[in-house]
Structure formats: structure tokens, C-alpha cells
Amino acid sequence: MEAFSEVEGLVATLSRDDVDTDQIIPKQFLKRTGREGYGEACFFDWRYDADGHERPEFELNHPAYRGAEILLAGRNFGCGSSREHAVWALSQMGFRVVVAPTFADIFRTNALQNGLLPLALDDSTCADLQQRAGRRDGYRLTVDLGAQEVRDREGRRAAFHLDPFWRECLLAGLDPLGMALREEEAISAFERARSPLLPTTRHRWE
Amino acid sequence: MEAQRTAYHKIWEAHHVAGDPLQRMLMYVDLHLVHEVTSPQAFSGLRAAGRRVRRPDLTLAVMDHLVPTWERTRETPDPVGREQLRQLSENCAAAGIPLLDLYHRRQGIVHVVGPELGLTQPGMTVVCGDSHTSTHGAFGALAFGIGTTEVEQVLASQCLWQAPAPTLEVRVEGQLGQGVTAKDLALGIIRKIGVAGGQGSIVEYSGDTVRGLSMEGRMTVCNMTIEAGARAGLISPDQTTVAYLEGRPAAPRGKEFAVAAERWLSFASDPEAVFDRRVHIDATQLAPFVTWGTNPSMSVPVGARIPELAQLPSGSAREAARRALDYMGLEEGTAIEDIPLDRVFIGSCTNGRLEDLRAAAAIAAGRRVSPRVRAMVVPGSGAVKRAAEEEGLDRIFRDAGFEWLEAGCSMCLGMNPDILAPGERCASTSNRNFEGRQGAGGRTHLVSPAMAAAAAVLGHFADVRQLEPADLGSAALGR
Numbered sequence: 001m002e003a004f005s006e007v008e009g010l011v012a013t014l015s016r017d018d019v020d021t022d023q024i025i026p027k028q029f030l031k032r033t034g035r036e037g038y039g040e041a042c043f044f045d046w047r048y049d050a051d052g053h054e055r056p057e058f059e060l061n062h063p064a065y066r067g068a069e070i071l072l073a074g075r076n077f078g079c080g081s082s083r084e085h086a087v088w089a090l091s092q093m094g095f096r097v098v099v100a101p102t103f104a105d106i107f108r109t110n111a112l113q114n115g116l117l118p119l120a121l122d123d124s125t126c127a128d129l130q131q132r133a134g135r136r137d138g139y140r141l142t143v144d145l146g147a148q149e150v151r152d153r154e155g156r157r158a159a160f161h162l163d164p165f166w167r168e169c170l171l172a173g174l175d176p177l178g179m180a181l182r183e184e185e186a187i188s189a190f191e192r193a194r195s196p197l198l199p200t201t202r203h204r205w206e
Numbered sequence: 207m208e209a210q211r212t213a214y215h216k217i218w219e220a221h222h223v224a225g226d227p228l229q230r231m232l233m234y235v236d237l238h239l240v241h242e243v244t245s246p247q248a249f250s251g252l253r254a255a256g257r258r259v260r261r262p263d264l265t266l267a268v269m270d271h272l273v274p275t276w277e278r279t280r281e282t283p284d285p286v287g288r289e290q291l292r293q294l295s296e297n298c299a300a301a302g303i304p305l306l307d308l309y310h311r312r313q314g315i316v317h318v319v320g321p322e323l324g325l326t327q328p329g330m331t332v333v334c335g336d337s338h339t340s341t342h343g344a345f346g347a348l349a350f351g352i353g354t355t356e357v358e359q360v361l362a363s364q365c366l367w368q369a370p371a372p373t374l375e376v377r378v379e380g381q382l383g384q385g386v387t388a389k390d391l392a393l394g395i396i397r398k399i400g401v402a403g404g405q406g407s408i409v410e411y412s413g414d415t416v417r418g419l420s421m422e423g424r425m426t427v428c429n430m431t432i433e434a435g436a437r438a439g440l441i442s443p444d445q446t447t448v449a450y451l452e453g454r455p456a457a458p459r460g461k462e463f464a465v466a467a468e469r470w471l472s473f474a475s476d477p478e479a480v481f482d483r484r485v486h487i488d489a490t491q492l493a494p495f496v497t498w499g500t501n502p503s504m505s506v507p508v509g510a511r512i513p514e515l516a517q518l519p520s521g522s523a524r525e526a527a528r529r530a531l532d533y534m535g536l537e538e539g540t541a542i543e544d545i546p547l548d549r550v551f552i553g554s555c556t557n558g559r560l561e562d563l564r565a566a567a568a569i570a571a572g573r574r575v576s577p578r579v580r581a582m583v584v585p586g587s588g589a590v591k592r593a594a595e596e597e598g599l600d601r602i603f604r605d606a607g608f609e610w611l612e613a614g615c616s617m618c619l620g621m622n623p624d625i626l627a628p629g630e631r632c633a634s635t636s637n638r639n640f641e642g643r644q645g646a647g648g649r650t651h652l653v654s655p656a657m658a659a660a661a662a663v664l665g666h667f668a669d670v671r672q673l674e675p676a677d678l679g680s681a682a683l684g685r
């Protein structure tokens with residue numbers, strides 16, 4: 001995993017609740033077998049019309065949000081399907097942080113696995129940030145994972161809290177799989193007791 | 207006296223491999239289900255790192271998401287999808303993972319197949335790169351969806367790092383009315399607690415209504431747990447669970463079965479177990495529900511009208527409803543029964559099991575699909591399809607003008623050729639009415655199988671309680 005410590009970037013807003021992963025990356029892009037090339041397809045149906053032109057009414061198409069690295073979203077962001085493609089798409093569209101009052105669980109884990117920071121801030125802080133970034137005049141934020149703090153240039157600060165496990169993983173670029181494999185002995189010992197109780201999938205299924 | 211524990215806490219403690227169970231622990235995975243769409247990048251990651259699949263014998267792969275529903279003699283038409291299926295075959299062959307491919311008799315939707323083979327058992331941990339893995343919680347298993355990176359982690363280590371979650375008891379009491387099904391219960395719960403109502407939590411469904419559900423009904427309820435945002439949903443194992451498992455291919459036999467059954471039952475929540483939160487649902491107040499919006503909480507009883515925007519709380523809820531009505535091409539205040547339909551889809555891991563098909567067939571029997579509607583029935587698995595055919599359900603559907611198709615996810619998400627055209631309106635027994643879920647621009651209304659059948663024959667929504675169901679015989683009606 002790539003290490004993550006601090007991001008200073010432009011903030012774009014997507015001010016609606018319950019954005020599901022079907023919207024972030026529609027199904028037709030899930031047939032691919034790689035991890036790349038999803039950025040153009042991010043928010044496909046909201047972003048483009050039937051002829052493939054950008055819809056001007058879609059917030060993220062606003063010129064003032066080009067190059068944004070921080071996405072400010074509504075409650076329950078990333079609900080629905082477990083497709084990790086949604087995270088790949090957001091990252092490849094250029095985002096490094098998503099700020100929202102709450103996140104759907106699977107999305108949150110998927111994001112953390114990929115170094116996209118799902119940053120939960122309380123409703124009133126999010127509303128305040130929505131208002132500032134909604135002016136579309138180049139509002140920027142610094143997200144400092146080490147200090148667990150977001151700041152803007154005018155000196156506003158808000159603290160956040162990330163689970164220590166993930167904080168450590170992100171800051172040090174640790175890989176949860178590598179950490180699991182280091183427990184090889186414990187896994188093997190556990191399996192010796194557990195395996196006799198488990199049904200095998202190696203069956204002649206008829 | 208030993209502390210009273212919930213089913214979740216018992217399963218949690220039984221799967222501790224390393225780390226701190228109160229903070230974050232390495233949790234063992236007993237069963238890993240794999241399908242074509244969320245696994246290719248996991249296998250390539252594994253290969254790139256030179257790692258092997260640790261427990262192919264605890265892993266089962268199924269082709270379901272993008273398989274076509276026509277006879278299994280023609281190839282998948284779309285080359286990109288075909289490549290994904292090919293990679294799954296290759297990956298499984300290389301790793302020694304059993305695969306139920308397109309041509310296998312037991313092929314079907316992963317969450318229908320696992321339980322019907324007897325692979326999902328009480329007290330187990332089950333994961334799959336698919337959010338509706340929550341279905342398996344019906345067995346008193348801890349089952350949840352994961353992303354592709356975690357699929358890779360489980361392939362390599364058979365473990366996941368997990369933090370303990372708070373618990374939410376959803377206690378349902380009272381008799382479900384005639385024509386009110388497990389699907390309506392699921393929609394009713396989401397209607398009450400909202401699409402984020404279970405966020406971060408493990409839900410346990412309890413109460414006499416839940417105890418009275420068949421395993422198929424329990425799977426329908428647990429399936430939709432993810433639509434309430436919960437991490438997992440489960441039901442404590444009981445005799446209904448044990449009876450369902452007896453004789454299944456992967457279940458133990460003879461004396462071993464009795465020993466296993468006793469162990470399974472020990473995973474039920476203790477009577478005094480304490481949950482972090484509790485919600486109470488009165489089943490007598492539920493009706494057949496129809497969703498009118500673009501998330502599963504936006505529903506009303508079939509006899510009602512779409513809410514007026516002014517009645518909704520101002521702010522984001524009203525804004526979301528306005529946007530949903532706009533997408534759905536509906537007016538506020540419209541009576542649900544006045545909404546005409548173009549398509550009907552009966553199937554999916556929510557409602558593609560035998561009991562669901564029986565309920566739909568009882569309404570379809572002796573009636574005709576409205577000429578304005580194209581209606582499809584897609585069994586959840588090859589086994590469901592054969593069982594339905596043995597009972598003659600296929601004939602009932604065909605005679606009524608429904609298409610009778612091969613098993614798969616089909617129009618639940620439209621990754622195969624079964625999709626809605628832009629603007630088409632569909633009564634669907636699936637679980638998600640998100641924008642474009644069944645095809646870009648398509649409009650999905652979630653209902654129970656019987657309600658879907660009623661909508662198919664009338665061409666608009668109708669209260670299934672006012673249609674006389676056919677008596678398909680005691681076997682076919684599952685009574």
C-alpha cells in the first residue's frame with residue numbers, strides 16, 4: 001500500500017446523500033479484469049449525456065472543480081454494491097480524500113485498502129465545508145493524517161479520528177495482507193482445530 | 207453464571223486467530239464464495255506477488271453475474287464478459303478451486319447455491335466479494351460482503367482483519383397478514399430504520415414472526431440487511447435451520463449430523479443477551495410494499511399514494527425524493543395502483559428460490575400476462591429451476607405468457623443481455639432500485655414475487671390480497 005500522510009488540495013462538492021456505488025461506477029465497466037482505466041467512467045450516467053458530452057448541471061463537471069483532490073459528499077456515501085471499482089474510479093478521477101458525515105461500511109474498507117482516505121466529519125462541519133466549497137472559488141483544504149486534523153487557509157481547523165489500525169497502515173504504507181501472513185503460525189494452529197468442523201467445497205456437486 | 211452472549215459474539219470469539227478481539231483481530235474465514243466479477247483483480251494480485259490460494263477446499267466459485275439466461279448452448283455474446291468468465295475458469299483450475307461454471311447442473315446465484323448445497327452452516331464465517339453475502343446470515347452465520355482487495359487477502363490467508371461491531375436487534379412480533387411476505391417484512395424494516403439505519407452494526411432479527419419464517423423467507427430478510435446499511439444480518443439458528451440442512455450435500459450425515467446440530471444450536475443468542483440497540487417491528491402493521499423511488503427505503507403500502515413532497519421533512523430527504531421522482535418519471539401523490547408497467551422481473555438472490563416461484567405461480571396460474579408487459583422468471587439456481595419444473599411451475603408461467611429462463615443474476619443488475627431500456631418501468635423482486643440498476647435510464651420498483659406476478663397480469667400495480675391465488679396443491683404452495 002502507498003503511504004499517505006498529508007494532502008493539500010482543491011475541494012469539490014457532491015451535495016446529496018446515499019450516493020451508491022452503482023452511480024460511482026455503473027455495471028458495464030465491471031466486466032474489465034484490470035484495476036486501471038476507471039477514472040473516465042466515474043459517475044458515468046450523471047457525468048455524461050447519451051452522446052457522451054458532459055452534463056453541465058452535474059456538480060463535478062463545474063470548471064471550478066477541475067483537478068479537485070478532495071471530494072465533499074453527503075451522508076452514507078458509497079452504499080450498495082461492494083464493487084471496489086468504485087474506489088479505483090474515484091482515485092483515478094483524481095480524488096485522494098472523500099469527506100462525508102458517514103460512509104457505508106464496505107466502501108469505507110475498500111477505500112482504506114487503496115489509500116483513498118474516507119474522512120468522517122460531523123454534520124455541522126460538513127455543512128460548513130459544503131457551503132465554503134460550494135462557492136466554487138477555489139476553496140482548498142489540508143488533510144493531515146498524522147495530526148488527525150483538517151485545516152483551511154483561513155485558519156479553520158477540525159479534528160477527526162481514524163481507527164488506529166488504519167492510521168498506522170496508511171501512514172507507514174503497511175499492507176493488511178502482509179500483516180496477516182506474518183501470523184502464519186497462529187493461522188496454522190487455528191486451522192488444525194477448526195478444519196475438522198468445516199464442510200469442504202471439494203465435493204462432487206450433483 | 208456465564209455471561210449472556212449474542213450469536214454474533216459467539217461466532218466472533220470462535221474465529222479469533224490473532225490480535226485483540228476488543229480492538230481489531232485477525233478473523234478466520236470458514237467459507238469463501240467467489241464469482242466472476244469481483245475476483246479477476248484479486249487473482250492477478252496474488253499471482254503478481256507469487257502467492258498461492260491457501261484453502262481452495264474452503265472456497266467455491268460460481269459464474270452468475272453476467273451469464274446469459276438463454277439455453278446454455280450458446281456462448282456469452284459479449285467478448286469482455288466472456289474474457290471474465292474465461293479468467294475465472296483459468297484461475298480456479300490453476301488454484302484447485304471448485305467451480306460451478308455455466309454448464310454445471312448446480313450453477314446459480316452464489317447466495318442461492320451456497321445454502322442449497324448445505325455449505326452455509328450455523329456458527330460459520332462466510333465472505334464473498336458481493337454485498338448480498340448477508341443472505342447467509344439466515345443460518346446464524348456471520349456473513350458479509352468484501353471488496354476485491356479483501357478477496358485477495360482471503361484467498362492468500364483465509365483471514366481478514368476485523369474490528370468488533372455494535373449489535374442491533376430487530377425484533378419482529380405478530381402475524382404477517384395474508385399476502386404479506388418476507389420481502390415485505392424486509393422492505394418494512396428498511397422503511398422504518400432507513401438505508402443507513404443499520405450502519406456499522408450487526409443486525410440480529412428475532413421475535414416470533416422471524417421464528418415463524420421458513421429458511422427461504424429468512425434468507426430474503428437477511429439478504430436485504432445490506433440495504434439498511436448494516437455490516438451483516440443474522441438469525442439465531444433453531445430447529446428450522448437444522449431441518450433445512452439435513453440431507454444437503456455438504457451437511458454431515460448420520461451420527462455426525464446430530465453432533466453438528468447440537469453444536470450449531472449452541473450459537474443461538476442467549477436469552478438474556480444484551481444488544482447495543484433495539485428496534486421493534488409490529489408485523490401486523492405491514493402490508494405488501496412497493497418502492498416508488500431510487501433507494502429501497504422509499505416505499506409505501508400498495509394501497510397508498512406516492513408521498514407529497516411537502517409532507518416530507520425539508521432538506522436533504524425532500525431533495526432526494528424530488529430527484530427520485532424526477533428520475534422515476536412519477537408525480538407526487540400518484541396512487542401506486544395507477545402506475546403502469548412495461549416489464550416484470552421475478553428472480554435474484556432476494557426472491558429467486560422455490561418458495562418465491564411458487565408464490566408468483568399461484569397468482570399467475572390461469573391468468574395471462576398483460577399485453578403491454580414483458581415478464582421474465584429467472585430461477586435462482588439450476589436446482590431451483592429443476593425443482594420448479596418438477597412441480598409444473600414452468601408450465602404455469604409459460605401458459606400465462608411469462609418467459610422461463612436459465613439461472614443467474616440476470617436483470618437484478620443487468621450485466622448480461624437482460625436489461626431495461628431507458629425509461630422502461632419494471633416491477634422487480636430484486637433488492638436495489640438504484641438509478642440505472644437494471645439498465646441505464648430504467649425504472650425499478652421493488653416488490654414481492656406475488657406482487658410482481660399480479661403486476662404482470664394486470665399491467666399495473668395491484669394489491670395481491672385482492673386476487674384469488676390458485677391452489678397449486680400442498681406441495682407446490684409449500685404448506
Ligand code: SF4
Nearest residue numbers: 338554555615618619
Ligand atoms: S442476484 Fe443481484 S443482488 Fe444477488 S448476487 Fe446477483 S447481482 Fe447481486
